Amino acid sequence: MAEIYDKQKTIELRRKHVGxxxxxxxxxxxxxIVRAKGQYMYDENGERYLDCINNVAHxxxxxxxxxxxxxxxxxxxxxxxxxxxxxxxxxxQRLQATLPKRLSVCYFVNSGSEANDLALRLAWQFxxxxxxxxxxxxxxxxxxxxxxxxxxxxxxxxxxxxDQSVHVAPSPDIYRGKYREDHPDPATAYSDEVRDILxxxxxxxxxxxxxxxxxxxxxxxxxxPPPGYFQKVAEHVRGAGGVFIADEVQVGFGRxxxxxxxxxxxxxDFCPDIVTMGKPIGNGHPMSCVVTTxxxxxxxxxxxxxxxxxxxxxxxxxxxxxxxxDVIEREDLRGNALRVGNYLSQxxxxxxxxxxxxxxxxxxxxxxxxxxxxxxxKRTPATAEAQDLIYKLKDQRILLSADxxxxxxxxxxxxxxxxxxxxxxxxxxxxxVLTELEKATGLHTQAVAVAENGPSKRARTCEENGRHPSxxxxxxxxxxxxxxxxxxxxxxxxxxRT
Amino acid sequence: MAEIYDKQKTIELRRKHVGxxxxxxxxxxxxxIVRAKGQYMYDENGERYLDCINNVAHxxxxxxxxxxxxxxxxxxxxxxxxxxxxxxxxxxQRLQATLPKRLSVCYFVNSGSEANDLALRLAWQFxxxxxxxxxxxxxxxxxxxxxxxxxxxxxxxxxxxxDQSVHVAPSPDIYRGKYREDHPDPATAYSDEVRDILxxxxxxxxxxxxxxxxxxxxxxxxxxPPPGYFQKVAEHVRGAGGVFIADEVQVGFGRxxxxxxxxxxxxxDFCPDIVTMGKPIGNGHPMSCVVTTxxxxxxxxxxxxxxxxxxxxxxxxxxxxxxxxDVIEREDLRGNALRVGNYLSQxxxxxxxxxxxxxxxxxxxxxxxxxxxxxxxKRTPATAEAQDLIYKLKDQRILLSADxxxxxxxxxxxxxxxxxxxxxxxxxxxxxVLTELEKATGLHTQAVAVAENGPSKRARTCEENGRHPSxxxxxxxxxxxxxxxxxxxxxxxxxxRT
Numbered sequence: 001m002a003e004i005y006d007k008q009k010t011i012e013l014r015r016k017h018v019g020x021x022x023x024x025x026x027x028x029x030x031x032x033i034v035r036a037k038g039q040y041m042y043d044e045n046g047e048r049y050l051d052c053i054n055n056v057a058h059x060x061x062x063x064x065x066x067x068x069x070x071x072x073x074x075x076x077x078x079x080x081x082x083x084x085x086x087x088x089x090x091x092x093q094r095l096q097a098t099l100p101k102r103l104s105v106c107y108f109v110n111s112g113s114e115a116n117d118l119a120l121r122l123a124w125q126f127x128x129x130x131x132x133x134x135x136x137x138x139x140x141x142x143x144x145x146x147x148x149x150x151x152x153x154x155x156x157x158x159x160x161x162x163d164q165s166v167h168v169a170p171s172p173d174i175y176r177g178k179y180r181e182d183h184p185d186p187a188t189a190y191s192d193e194v195r196d197i198l199x200x201x202x203x204x205x206x207x208x209x210x211x212x213x214x215x216x217x218x219x220x221x222x223x224x225p226p227p228g229y230f231q232k233v234a235e236h237v238r239g240a241g242g243v244f245i246a247d248e249v250q251v252g253f254g255r256x257x258x259x260x261x262x263x264x265x266x267x268x269d270f271c272p273d274i275v276t277m278g279k280p281i282g283n284g285h286p287m288s289c290v291v292t293t294x295x296x297x298x299x300x301x302x303x304x305x306x307x308x309x310x311x312x313x314x315x316x317x318x319x320x321x322x323x324x325x326d327v328i329e330r331e332d333l334r335g336n337a338l339r340v341g342n343y344l345s346q347x348x349x350x351x352x353x354x355x356x357x358x359x360x361x362x363x364x365x366x367x368x369x370x371x372x373x374x375x376x377x378k379r380t381p382a383t384a385e386a387q388d389l390i391y392k393l394k395d396q397r398i399l400l401s402a403d404x405x406x407x408x409x410x411x412x413x414x415x416x417x418x419x420x421x422x423x424x425x426x427x428x429x430x431x432x433v434l435t436e437l438e439k440a441t442g443l444h445t446q447a448v449a450v451a452e453n454g455p456s457k458r459a460r461t462c463e464e465n466g467r468h469p470s471x472x473x474x475x476x477x478x479x480x481x482x483x484x485x486x487x488x489x490x491x492x493x494x495x496x497r498t
Numbered sequence: 499m500a501e502i503y504d505k506q507k508t509i510e511l512r513r514k515h516v517g518x519x520x521x522x523x524x525x526x527x528x529x530x531i532v533r534a535k536g537q538y539m540y541d542e543n544g545e546r547y548l549d550c551i552n553n554v555a556h557x558x559x560x561x562x563x564x565x566x567x568x569x570x571x572x573x574x575x576x577x578x579x580x581x582x583x584x585x586x587x588x589x590x591q592r593l594q595a596t597l598p599k600r601l602s603v604c605y606f607v608n609s610g611s612e613a614n615d616l617a618l619r620l621a622w623q624f625x626x627x628x629x630x631x632x633x634x635x636x637x638x639x640x641x642x643x644x645x646x647x648x649x650x651x652x653x654x655x656x657x658x659x660x661d662q663s664v665h666v667a668p669s670p671d672i673y674r675g676k677y678r679e680d681h682p683d684p685a686t687a688y689s690d691e692v693r694d695i696l697x698x699x700x701x702x703x704x705x706x707x708x709x710x711x712x713x714x715x716x717x718x719x720x721x722x723p724p725p726g727y728f729q730k731v732a733e734h735v736r737g738a739g740g741v742f743i744a745d746e747v748q749v750g751f752g753r754x755x756x757x758x759x760x761x762x763x764x765x766x767d768f769c770p771d772i773v774t775m776g777k778p779i780g781n782g783h784p785m786s787c788v789v790t791t792x793x794x795x796x797x798x799x800x801x802x803x804x805x806x807x808x809x810x811x812x813x814x815x816x817x818x819x820x821x822x823x824d825v826i827e828r829e830d831l832r833g834n835a836l837r838v839g840n841y842l843s844q845x846x847x848x849x850x851x852x853x854x855x856x857x858x859x860x861x862x863x864x865x866x867x868x869x870x871x872x873x874x875x876k877r878t879p880a881t882a883e884a885q886d887l888i889y890k891l892k893d894q895r896i897l898l899s900a901d902x903x904x905x906x907x908x909x910x911x912x913x914x915x916x917x918x919x920x921x922x923x924x925x926x927x928x929x930x931v932l933t934e935l936e937k938a939t940g941l942h943t944q945a946v947a948v949a950e951n952g953p954s955k956r957a958r959t960c961e962e963n964g965r966h967p968s969x970x971x972x973x974x975x976x977x978x979x980x981x982x983x984x985x986x987x988x989x990x991x992x993x994x995r996t
Contacts, residue, residue, distance in 0.1 A: 004584040011582065017590035018579075019605040019795050021805035025580040032582040035574045041581075054577065056808060062573055071569035075560055076533045078782035079552065081516075082523040083539075084509065084530040086502040092515035107517040110608040110784045111809060117641040142807060143615045144643045153803060279808055284576035286608040286784040286809035297517050305651060307519035309640060310554060310777055311609060311784035 003044045007032050025401075026394055036061030039415045039422060041399065050422055052400045055413035058253055058280030059327040066283045069323035070316055078316045081108065082308070087318035094325055095289060098260045100271040105297035107290040108313030112249035112278025113141030115288040118307075119245045119274045120145055120210065122292055126299040127241055129207035131165045133197055135172070137220035137405050140212060140247055149212065152219050152405075165206070167197045171217055172225040175360045175371060176379060190225070191232030198240045208242040210274075215262030218250040221404025222369025222411055224362055230266040238273075243296070249278030249288075254328050254416065257338030257365030265364060283324050287317040333416040334365075341365035344412065344423040351427060355434045356443050357382055368412035370430075371404070374443070381406035385437055392433045398426050501542045505530050523899075524892055534559030537913045537920060539897065548920055550898045553911040556751055556778030557825040564781045567821035568814055576814045579606065580806070585816035592823055593787060596758045598769040603795035605788040606811030610747035610776025611639030613786040616805075617743045617772045618643055618708065620790055624797040625739050627705035629663045631695055633670070635718030635903050638710060638745055647710065650717050650903075663704070665695045669715055670723040673858045673869060674877060688723070689730030696738045706740040708772075713760030716748040719902025720867025720909055722860055728764040736771075741794070747776030747786075752826050752914065755836030755863030763862060781822050785815040831914040832863075839863040842910065842921040849925060853932045854941050855880055866910035868928075869902070872941070879904030883935055890931045896924050 005013065010032060014024075024030040032044045038060040041049045051057070059066065073087070081088055092106040109115050124130060132149050134140070139152040147153045151168050170178045172190040179189040198208055211233055217223035234244040251262040252275075259265060263272055274292045281287055300307070311317070328334060345363045348370055352358045359373030359382075372382035372389070386402040389410070393400050401411050410430075414422070437443070503511065508530060512522075522528040530542045536558040539547045549555070557564065571585070579586055590604040607613050622628060630647050632638070637650035645651045649666050668676045670688040677687040696706055709731055715721035732742045749760040750773075757763060761770055772790045779785055798805070809815070826832065843861045846868055850856045857871030857880075870880035870887070884900040887908070891898050899909050908928075912920070935941070 004588060007582065010584055010587055013587035013591060014582065017587060017594055017602060017604055018811075019603050019790075019805060020799040021795070021801075021803070022579060022605065022811075023804050023806070024582060030582050033575060033577060034583075036577060041575075041577070057577065061577070062575060064573075067569065067572045070572055071565065074565045074568055075562075077531060077539075077560060079531060079534060079539070079555065079559070081520060084505065084512065084522060084528050085532075086508055089508055089511035089515060090502060093511060096515055104515060105517050106515055107520065111612065111807070113807075114609065114611065114641065121642055121645075142805065143612065143641050144619055145641065147619075147803075284809070284812060284814070286812075286815065292517075297519070301518040303519075305519065305645075306521050307517060307640065308521070309609070309611075311782070313516075313520075314782060314784075316782070317784065 003032075003034055007044060025399075026391065028391070031394075039418050047397060049394075049397045049399050050425060052398065052412050052414045052418070052422075052426055054399075054415055055250060055255065056279045056284050057415045058255075058283050059324055059331070059333060060415045060417040061284075063283060063323075063327055065327050066285075066320055066323045069319045070285060073316045073319035076315070078314050080308075080310055081313040085315045085318070087315045087322065088313045091313075091318040091321050094322060095291065098325075099275065099291060102271060102293050103275060103291045105292050105294055107292075107307065107309075108317070109288045109290065109309050110286050110311050111141075111288050112247075112276065113143045113146055114309070114312075115249065115276040115278055115290045116140045116212070116245075116247060117143050117145050118290050119212070119247075119276050119292075120149075122274055122290070122296050122300050123210035123243050123245065125303050126243060126296045127207070127209045129209035129241060131167060131201055131206050131208045133167045133169055133194060133208060133211040133237070133242075135170070135213050135217060135220065136168050137171050137217065137223075138212075138214065139219040140214075141249075167201060167208075169194050169197055169211075171220050171223055172229050173217070173221065173223045174226060175362070176221070177223075187226040187228040188232060190229055191236060194233045195236040198236055202240070208237060208240050210243045210245050211237040212245040212247060214247045214250060215265070216251045216256070216364070216367055218367075218411070218413070219403055221371070221406075221409040222362060222367065224364060225266070227266055230263060230272075231270045234270065234272070243273035245274045245276065246272035247276050249276055250413070251367055252277055253280045253324070254334040255280070255337055255365050255367050255413065257334055257341050260334065262364070262367075281324065282317060282320045285317060285320045286311070287321060288312075289321075328416070331417070336418075337365040337416050340418050340420055340423055341368060343420050344368055344418075344427070347423060347427040348430075351431055351434070354431070355438060357385055357434055357438060363412070366412065366414055366416060366418060369404075370410040370412075372402075372408045372410065381408040383408045385441070386410065388437060389430065389433050392436075393426075393429055396429045396433075398429055400426070501530070501532055505542060523897075524889065526889075529892075537916050546895060547892075548896045548923060550896060550910050550912045550916070550920075550924055552897075552913055553748060553753065554777045554782050555913045556753075556781050557822055557829070557831060558913045558915040559782075561781060561821075561825055563825050564783075564818055564821045567817045568783060571814045571817035574813070576812050578806075578808055579811040583813045583816070585813045585820065586811045589811075589816040589819050592820060593789065596823075597773065597789060600769060600791050601773060601789045603790050603792055605790075605805065605807075606815070607786045607788065607807050608784050608809050609639075609786050610745075610774065611641045611644055612807070612810075613747065613774040613776055613788045614638045614710070614743075614745060615641050615643050616788050617710070617745075617774050617790075618647075620772055620788070620794050620798050621708035621741050621743065623801050624741060624794045625705070625707045627707035627739060629665060629699055629704050629706045631665045631667055631692060631706060631709040631735070631740075633668070633711050633715060633718065634666050635669050635715065635721075636710075636712065637717040638712075639747075665699060665706075667692045667695055667709075669718050669721055670727050671715070671719065671721045672724060673860070674719070675721075685724040685726040686730060688727055689734065692731045693734040696734055700738070706735060706738050708741045708743050709735040710743040710745060712745045712748060713763070714749045714754070714862070714865055716865075716909070716911070717901055719869070719904075719907040720860060720865065722862060723764070725764055728761060728770075729768045732768065732770070741771035743772045743774065744770035745774050747774055748911070749865055750775055751778045751822070752832035753778070753835055753863050753865050753911070755832055755839050758832070760862070760865075779822065780815060780818045783815060783818045784809075785819060786810075787819075826914070829915070834916075835863040835914050838916050838918055838921055839866065841918050842866055842916075842925070845921055845925040846928075849929055849932070852929070853936060855883060855932055855936060861910070864910065864912055864914060864916060867902075868908040868910075870900075870906045870908065879906040881906045883939070884908065886935060887928070887931050890934075891924075891927055894927045894931075896927055898924070
């Protein structure tokens with residue numbers, strides 16, 4: 001019923017009429033999904049897949065309460081925000097209540113990209129400065145202004161026009177980054193890098209408008225910045241007249257469990273100047289929001305330019321946004337993310353003892369990364385192994401992806417209704433596939449020896465508080481050629497034959 | 499039931515939590531709308547308003563077929579385009595069928611702004627050039643790359659950074675522009691201006707990536723370019739290695755009646771290289787599309803950068819898009835736009851004989867502009883009168899807006915189910931209000947004399963084919979301070995006291 005064409009015809013039509021830059025998952029054998037419910041997706045033959053990657057279907061695919069709220073409001077009214085509507089103000093009020101008080105002014109837009117672009121406009125106007133500091137491997141969206149501040153993307157372009165107004169700071173990755181878990185104070189070390197960038201920019205007469213970072217770097221490889229890093233960066237950036245933009249597009253809305261927003265993991269003494277939202281906000285409905293301070297909002301207005309977004313903040317989007325907030329609360333999805341996320345991290349950490357391929361397990365709530373390496377000491381990225389694992393899991397009806405600069409980090413960011421049973425299932429399957437892989441590549445025989453050099457300290461740290469401690473300048477991997485983290489098909493990567 | 503707060507509370511909460519740059523219609527007495535159906539909107543007291551401005555609610559507010567299609571698909575599945583789905587390919591196929599064959603490759607995005615930004619990225623990549631030619635008074639969207647090519651916006655900024663890569667050509671407005679209806683060949687004259695810009699840019703070593711224009715300039719004042727203009731511009735631009743982008747965000751999907759796309763008014767010998775869509779495409783649902791040629795699509799892919807848009811082309815958006823296309827066909831809304839649009843233009847043209855304030859009536863289908871002037875010979879913009887009219891019509895339960903560089907052009911762009919009865923009603927009310935206004939300002943007594951100098955030739959032209967013929971360098975009006983055409987509240991404009 002939900003299928004009109006057979007799969008081959010669908011593929012053919014897609015080839016004919018859809019931009020060739022728009023890639024599918026598993027390009028060697030793409031999937032046709034016709035329905036989904038909760039954390040499960042179903043293909044055209046009724047086969048069920050466990051979804052470990054869809055952070056957009058935040059409260060579960062096709063959640064009935066969200067569907068109902070959207071349908072009801074569509075029947076009544078869907079128009080622009082130039083008319084007063086209670087959904088808009090109620091939603092703004094509800095969102096505000098999840099945030100520190102100084103973040104009180106909302107702008108409703110349609111996507112994470114629109115949100116981040118507006119954040120830049122707000123920062124430029126407020127500060128009167130032009131330059132942006134971004135993190136290495138960062139991805140902030142697909143519009144041109146954001147490609148320019150996304151090293152995940154612009155490092156790929158042949159003709160990097162070397163935008164002088166964009167400065168790239170090292171990613172605060174304590175496993176593979178410049179300062180690692182053995183560093184006495186990685187937060188200060190990484191923030192000092194930002195301070196140095198500021199000082200060098202000033203020497204050239206440049207001025208910084210903003211520092212932007214995902215509260216947890218997602219495409220960059222599930223990176224959890226050391227606590228205190230944002231505070232120190234904010235101090236440097238504000239001291240130079242700039243603002244701090246926290247990009248919560250991928251990681252907000254309770255995914256981290258202990259807090260509603262991932263920036264809150266840094267401590268109560270930290271508050272960004274601008275927060276951007278996206279993906280999970282409408283459980284799939286195209287909507288998004290930027291929240292900032294009254295001062296920044298006033299300065300944007302003082303420019304004399306009105307801001308209008310045709311679809312942004314329409315009554316349907318707001319009804320859906322409200323329903324998502326209701327479901328998160330009613331079903332205690334934050335609590336679930338905390339419990340199931342901890343359980344998942346614990347199970348994965350246990351696998352480290354068995355599998356030398358697992359170099360690191362790190363996570364908070366239902367945002368978990370597993371870094372695969374060929375050698376735990378050298379931390380050689382196991383890129384092909386990660387891709388192979390992803391395809392083999394798909395054969396086992398499990399959807400997982402690998403990302404990061406070396407595409408060797410397994411990314412867990414499932415719908416928030418993910419259960420302990422789901423966690424056990426996926427870890428069991430990973431165990432099976434890794435066992436096969438290690439046998440085929442001979443890694444198995446080295447396992448015991450290598451494990452002793454392994455990062456068991458990080459593993460424990462991860463269990464305790466979902467964070468992990470990290471040196472060595474990163475090199476950007478040219479094979480990173482896509483705009484999103486979810487995909488395991490960026491460029492054809494040689495798969496292992498096992 | 500649809501109201502949670504009383505109006506004052508809604509206003510208060512909006513002031514508290516929504517960005518102050520986000521303006522409401524009729525800021526002196528904003529409207530709270532709680533439901534809408536067809537071409538009617540209803541306020542919190544059940545008062546019905548005739549909607550002459552909502553080009554987004556294209557097939558009528560809350561059209562049941564569109565609502566049903568959206569609700570059904572939301573229940574089944576709403577996920578990203580990395581999975582194969584029949585809705586996506588079917589919709590791409592259906593859209594393609596409305597366009598010339600060479601426009602065969604679609605990219606699905608979430609808003610007109612995302613579409614125009616992607617169009618720029620496609621043009622930059624395909625041509626290897628950087629510069630853009632845009633029309634004066636043009637508005638192409640709210641993201642930063644588009645503010646830069648929207649004179650409607652950037653002329654307002656105090657610190658115009660004078661982007662060297664943006665070139666502004668005169669708007670092909672034959673009523674108020676550089677070459678007017680008395681010019682023997684305004685199409686060639688206006689296109690020669692573009693040719694001169696190209697030549698000057700080349701002298702400076704600059705290269706043009708694209709010419710971008712709305713097929714009919716909307717915010718710029720309901721401007722209908724003389725037929726043949728696009729062909730000549732395209733020839734110059736392509737000769738210089740650039741591409742032609744037709745922005746159909748406001749005017750596409752059959753609004754012009756005789757054709758599905760407004761660029762088709764220029765003649766069968768014209769085809770753009772890139773077409774961008776938006777507003778009406780989903781009847782309010784946030785969605786949008788860019789369609790281009792296979793060559794441009796291939797070149798974008800050859801850059802090695804994948805394009806992924808989280809919400810773009812999701813099964814719900816595509817189901818809604820398909821339903822909109824179905825309703826346009828089933829209810830013959832193009833035929834209705836043609837019939838009712840002609841009738842509306844005819845009624846308005848008749849009013850010219852009576853009202854010296856009406857300087858010009860121009861339109862195609864349900865895209866109609868009425869330019870108010872204080873003096874038909876000098877064509878002095880009747881800005882305050884236009885604002886006063888808009889407010890008085892609102893008191894009469896009719897929603898209309900005024901736009902253009904002088905904010906003196908009444909803009910008709912109603913839902914496509916607008917009826918002849920609606921047309922009669924709004925023209926009767928305009929007649930009443932103009933009569934009052936002219937009496938109060940003394941214009942009435944000059945009416946007979948002035949009418950003889952009036953543009954009756956243009957009026958007939960308008961009736962015949964929906965086009966009208968135009969000199970005098972335009973000056974940008976600093977009071978244009980908003981991003982959208984629909985609003986009559988850009989800046990406080992002194993209203994007449996009558």
